[in-house]
Amino acid sequence: MNTTRKLGELEVSAQGLGCMGMSQAYGVRDNDEESIATVHRALEIGVTLLDTANVYGSGSNEELVGRAIAGKRDQVTLATKFGIVWTDSGMDARGDAAYVKQCCDESLSRLGVDHIDLYYQHRVDPNTPVEETWGALAELAEAGKIRYAGISEASAASIRRAHAVFPVTALQSEWSLWTRGIEDEVLPTVRELGIGVVPFSPLGRGFLTGSVTSADDLPADDMRRNLPRFADGNLEKNFAIVAALRALAEEKGVTAGQLALAWVQHQGDDVVAIPGTKRRKYLEENWASVGIELSKEDIAKIEEVASADKVAGGRYPEHLARAAGK
Numbered sequence: 001m002n003t004t005r006k007l008g009e010l011e012v013s014a015q016g017l018g019c020m021g022m023s024q025a026y027g028v029r030d031n032d033e034e035s036i037a038t039v040h041r042a043l044e045i046g047v048t049l050l051d052t053a054n055v056y057g058s059g060s061n062e063e064l065v066g067r068a069i070a071g072k073r074d075q076v077t078l079a080t081k082f083g084i085v086w087t088d089s090g091m092d093a094r095g096d097a098a099y100v101k102q103c104c105d106e107s108l109s110r111l112g113v114d115h116i117d118l119y120y121q122h123r124v125d126p127n128t129p130v131e132e133t134w135g136a137l138a139e140l141a142e143a144g145k146i147r148y149a150g151i152s153e154a155s156a157a158s159i160r161r162a163h164a165v166f167p168v169t170a171l172q173s174e175w176s177l178w179t180r181g182i183e184d185e186v187l188p189t190v191r192e193l194g195i196g197v198v199p200f201s202p203l204g205r206g207f208l209t210g211s212v213t214s215a216d217d218l219p220a221d222d223m224r225r226n227l228p229r230f231a232d233g234n235l236e237k238n239f240a241i242v243a244a245l246r247a248l249a250e251e252k253g254v255t256a257g258q259l260a261l262a263w264v265q266h267q268g269d270d271v272v273a274i275p276g277t278k279r280r281k282y283l284e285e286n287w288a289s290v291g292i293e294l295s296k297e298d299i300a301k302i303e304e305v306a307s308a309d310k311v312a313g314g315r316y317p318e319h320l321a322r323a324a325g326k
Contacts, residue, residue: 001291003046005272007196008169010118010148012077014290015265016049017042017283018200018276019065023057032064035278039068043075045287051172051198051274053081053122054107062110073113079198080107081152081172083122083133095125095133104140120150120172124158134165141166150198156189168195172274175199175267177208177260177306178241191270202264202273208242208306209257244305254292261289263302 005014022035039050052065062080069076082103085094100121107116119140121133137149150170151162162168171190173182176199190197203209242256249259264273275286294302 003290005196005269007118007150007198007270007272008148008167008194010077010169010196012049012272013047014272015047015261015287016051016077016079016198016272016274017047018274019050019052019061020056021276022064022278023061031278032067034280035064036068038278038280038283039065040072041280042283042287043072045284047283047287048075049077049079049118049272049274051079051200052111053084053120054103054110055081055084055086055122059106059110062107066110066112070112077117078111078113079118079120079150080111080116081120081122082107083120083125083152091123093123093125095121095128095130097132097136097139100133100136101140104145108145115144116146118148118150118170119146120152120170121154121162122152124151124154130158130161131165134162138166152200154186156185159186159189159193159195163193163195168193170196170198170272172198172200174201175264175273176202176204177245177263177302178204178238178308180308191268196270196272197268199264199271199273200276202275203257203260207238208245208260209255241306245302248298248301248305252292252298254289255285258285258289258292259302260306261286262292262294263299265290266294266299 003014004011017039042050050065050069052061054062056062069078082100083093083095085092104116104119108114119137124130125133134149137146140146141149148169149166150172151159151168152172153174154162154171159168159171171186173186175182175197179201187197245259246256249256252259261273261275265271277283277286
């Protein structure tokens, strides 16, 4: 199997590791030693792209990743992000030049490195021209603090404007069997411009693995308890999709999660999914999906049982949705 892919000019492993859940969102931060062991195991098996952000765990996730890669920097393609800010009313975005440079210096310090390989604008600031943000990124690249720049959850128009200032290497957006909003307009745009695609939550925040059958399965502080697709009524309808997906997976001798990942990874050689985990067991299971071959008939069957119009509930509640897709 081909274990590397290219995001623009940046060569990375064919799948990355999302590190957010090691510090926030999916229950208690309970085992930093296992999280660090998971990063080390990722590097051993060939996963080189590590993804974090300044906002994950209020900076503690970057510190954790920094500890994990100490002495191993040359084995890692390190991605982090800036731009999400939390307010009393929910998630907002900031992208003024001074803030971009401040965030970069803070991330470099927390990560314990002298440069970031792929630096993403996490959300587009509606109050700052994207040209200002990307002008600052160009200056950071010139200063050697970043190598490449990416953008997350952005509209086709914002991507074009950013790319006109400084090359956009990768788009990071949610993309999975049950979240396919980028396909109509954004995906054709990035492919026209030669920009790679990094799907986050390619397993539907874990739902497509079949591990969640009730909200009671989730820790009390798990963010998914507040997401519409995990709400009573919606969750039961969505689990019917997973049951059908599992039946197809069993025919191929793989898990439902591996089949869902394989579907994403078969969307193009410019696609590098970043499933998140803090356990070596699930890391290895996810990485094995890179070797799964799907025929056109397989893909058609998967899309039939897991079509987007069968998904019940929106991606986010209103207070989290406002900053997406600007």
